[in-house]
Amino acid sequence: MTESFVPANYSFSRTLARVGAGLVLAASSALALAQGPTSDIVKQGEYLARAGDCIACHTQPTGKLFAGGRPMPTPFGTLYSPNITPDxxxxxxxxxxDEFYRMMHSGRSRDGSLLYPAMPYGAYTKVTRADSDAIFAYLRSVPPVHQPNRPHELRFPYNNRELLLGWRTLYFREGEYQPEPTRSVEWNRGAYLVQGLGHCSxxxxxxxxxxxxxxSKAFEGGLIPMQDWYAPSLTSNKEAGLGDWSIADIADLLQKGTSKRGAVYGPMAEVVYxxxxxxxxxxxxxxxxxxxxxPQHGGESTNGKSAVTGEERNLLSQLGSKIYAAQCATCHGKHGEGKLPDFPPLANNQSIQMTSAVNPIRMVLNGGYxxxxxxxxxxxxxxPFAQSLSDEEVAAVVTFIRTAWGNHGTPVTAKDANALRSAPLY
Structure with missing residues (x-):
């Protein structure tokens, strides 16, 4: 038997226990045949809904499961996630x-209206019909919540859904995932999850x-709008390129949230959780x-231009060295070597040296788990050190860790630190 790509591993087969004879056995067998597949597909749908991280958008932190209403700020206004319970x-x-699959596959609601791309149908279009049906079966099994959807609050002209026709022409390519025949079943399964339900891009x-x-720029990294976190490139050796990571370290980071190479914080921590x-x-x-x-490449040089002069850099580094020794060295080590697996190393840490200094500044200001x-x-x-360190002190310690121990990052300024003090804490 040749191997084939299977988007989801679920089986409708069940073993029927012997209950008795005659009508009793016939009735119990019929019941198992009728309910068994339903139970299996709901269980599989719950698993796939987890893979798609549906809860992140469709459940408010203190709200009822999948009842929607979570605000999603965008540069165009605020969107509110809809209620996807079976009310x-x-x-x-x-x-x-059929209507649910059309929504997943084509980005159209039940009434045919176009969905805003905060719903990641650009990725979910790759999900197979079988997996879509399983997710739908699961969502229909959760407790219904009677909670009207909150209207979006978008500025003109973005509140005109007809403009989405142009957006879709430019950026949306409809179609289920097509396995790459030259790759293994395992690789194709990973591609299906990353490109589709995981919507990592x-x-x-x-x-x-x-x-x-x-x-053409898929997985090359970028600033997450309105959240002020930088999602690093997964293809650049200067950022979070994974070419020299072991499979085990990547898997640990995804599933545990920490590995020998680092830990996840910010929005990625929520994805893992x-x-x-x-x-x-x-x-x-x-x-x-x-x-x-x-594919890995050298990526953008970390030695970008900085507004900090040589003398200012020296002063920042000197101040940063003192702050680091007093506040950071106990956990991260005198020479930035870290204490694995609990405290990641800062020396030779790609995420510290990226051209964008957003993430290390935010970690110093806001801390995190x-x-x-x-x-x-x-x-x-x-x-967090936002309350105890001034903007200049934050800039100093971040400059120090980005340039010490052979790190090749650029200095940051007090203005850079101040700009992130009001960033949302999620």
Whole structure:
């Protein structure tokens, strides 16, 4: 038997226990045949909904599961996620599986209206019909919540959905994932999850002024609009390129939230907490195999231009060295060597040296924890220093760690630090 790509591993076969004879056996067998597949597909749908991280947008932090209403700020105004519980009036209770698949595959709602691309249908279009049906079956099994959808608050002309026709022409390519015949089943499974349900490119590909992204720049990194976190390039050796990572380290980072090479914070911590930690070891490994295969290149030089002069840099580094010794060295080591697996190294750390200094500045200001996961239930965290360090002191310590121990990052300014003090804490 030749191997074939299977988007989801679910089986409708069940073993029927012997209950008795005659009508009793016939009735129990009929019941198992009727309910067994339904139970299996709902369970599979729950797993796939986790893979798609549906909860992140469709559940408010203190709200009911999938009842929607979560605000999603964009450069064009605020969108509010819809109710996707099986309530007939305010949710998707009256939807059919065909209508749900059209929404996933084509980015159109039940009434045919175009969806705004905050719903990642550009990625979900790759999801197979079988997987879409499983997710739909699961969503229909959750408790219905009667909660009317909140209207979007978009500025003119972005509140005109007809303009999405032009956007879709430029940036949307409809079609299910097509396996690459020259690649392994495992690689194809990883590609399906990363490109489709995982919608990883939504953050790790730069977004332009129209809210679109270029396939030619997929996974090359970019600033996440309105969140002020930088999603690093997965293809650049100067950022988070994974070419020299082991499969095990990539898988650990995705599933545990921490590995020998580093830890996740900010929006990626939420992805691991809500989604990736629940995936099977085989699926996480498949994603790691695919991600490691992404073409690697040198990327943009980390030695970018800086507004800081040589003398200012020396003064910042001297001040930063003192702050580091007093506040940071206990955990990260005198020479930035770190203390694995709890405290990541800062020396020769690609994420510290990237052209964008947004992430290290935010970590110093706001601190953070790696997500608590089944395989790392009690992560260590970093305290915030926004209240105890001035803008100049934040700039000094970030400049120090970006340029010490052979690191090749550029200095940052007090203005850079101040600009991120009001960034949203999520």
């Amino acid at each position: 007939d009036e305010t949710g998707i209770g009256a939807w059919t599986a 939504m953050c790790h590909t730069a977004i332009n002024a129209l809210g679109g992204s270029s396939e 809500d989604s990736l930690q629940y995936l099977s070891d085989d699926d996480v490994k498949a994603m790691a195999v695919y991600l490691k295969s992404l 790696a997500p608590g996961t089944a395989k790392n239930p009690s992560p260590y965290g970093m305290p």
